[in-house]
Amino acid sequence: DAGVTQSPTHLIKTRGQQVTLRCSPKSGHDTVSWYQQALGQGPQFIFQYYEEEERQRGNFPDRFSGHQFPNYSSELNVNALLLGDSALYLCASSQTGGKYEQYFGPGTRLTVT
Amino acid sequence: DAKTTQPNSMESNEEEPVHLPCNHSTISGTDYIHWYRQLPSQGPEYVIHGLTSNVNNRMASLAIAEDRKSSTLILHRATLRDAAVYYCILRDVDNYGQNFVFGPGTRLSVLP
Numbered sequence: 336d337a338g339v340t341q342s343p344t345h346l347i348k349t350r351g352q353q354v355t356l357r358c359s360p361k362s363g364h365d366t367v368s369w370y371q372q373a374l375g376q377g378p379q380f381i382f383q384y385y386e387e388e389e390r391q392r393g394n395f396p397d398r399f400s401g402h403q404f405p406n407y408s409s410e411l412n413v414n415a416l417l418l419g420d421s422a423l424y425l426c427a428s429s430q431t432g433g434k435y436e437q438y439f440g441p442g443t444r445l446t447v448t
Numbered sequence: 449d450a451k452t453t454q455p456n457s458m459e460s461n462e463e464e465p466v467h468l469p470c471n472h473s474t475i476s477g478t479d480y481i482h483w484y485r486q487l488p489s490q491g492p493e494y495v496i497h498g499l500t501s502n503v504n505n506r507m508a509s510l511a512i513a514e515d516r517k518s519s520t521l522i523l524h525r526a527t528l529r530d531a532a533v534y535y536c537i538l539r540d541v542d543n544y545g546q547n548f549v550f551g552p553g554t555r556l557s558v559l560p
Contacts, residue, residue: 339491368547368548370550376552377533377535377550377551377552377553378492378548378550379550380547380548380549383547391547393547425491425492427491427492427548436482436494436497437494437548438493438494439491439492439493440491441489441490441491442490442491
């Protein structure tokens with residue numbers, strides 16, 4: 336079992352650009368959550384997808400959007416990038432309803448210049 | 449969301465037990481206590497969770513106070529690989545869609 340995988344590992348973008356990050360959940364998992372982790376801080380919840388719909392959203396602007404595909408994989412899109420969007424973006428997957436533990440991927444390090 | 453408070457940092461010697469405290473005085477009856485840890489350059493990983501009774505697994509033990517207002521994660525013999533940031537998180541067991549709310553956690557240093 337490959338666990339949760341994310342791509343790319345690192346990414347450098349310029350202010351104003353758009354970025355798409357990808358996540359494949361652990362086998363058997365159907366729920367995907369996205370988190371943003373700034374340097375030296377704990378992860379902050381962005382949103383969660385279940386059955387291809389956004390089920391819950393944290394305090395992030397509409398520039399952050401996502402999608403879940405029928406195979407449960409997911410994408411995080413960020414438009415009009417700001418310098419403050421530089422962070423580690425983590426994807427976590429869990430089984431139906433996410434009742435218990437979440438399994439995190441290694442993250443995508445996004446740098447906005 | 450019910451909040452937790454943890455010390456910013458702790459230090460331990462290798463092969464000695466480590467007790468990581470967490471206070472959660474506003475915990476509700478349906479809140480599970482979860483512990484995750486984040487090793488350098490990795491995503492967080494699940495350590496243990498519990499509701500009322502003490503819990504043991506291959507990684508650690510979780511001791512929960514009788515009033516549930518505090519808990520302690522116990523690493524029985526710290527190794528260098530246990531150096532990480534440890535997060536104590538509360539999550540409502542009845543709210544399947546509830547996300548995990550991470551605080552700053554406790555940074556554990558393990559000295560050889």
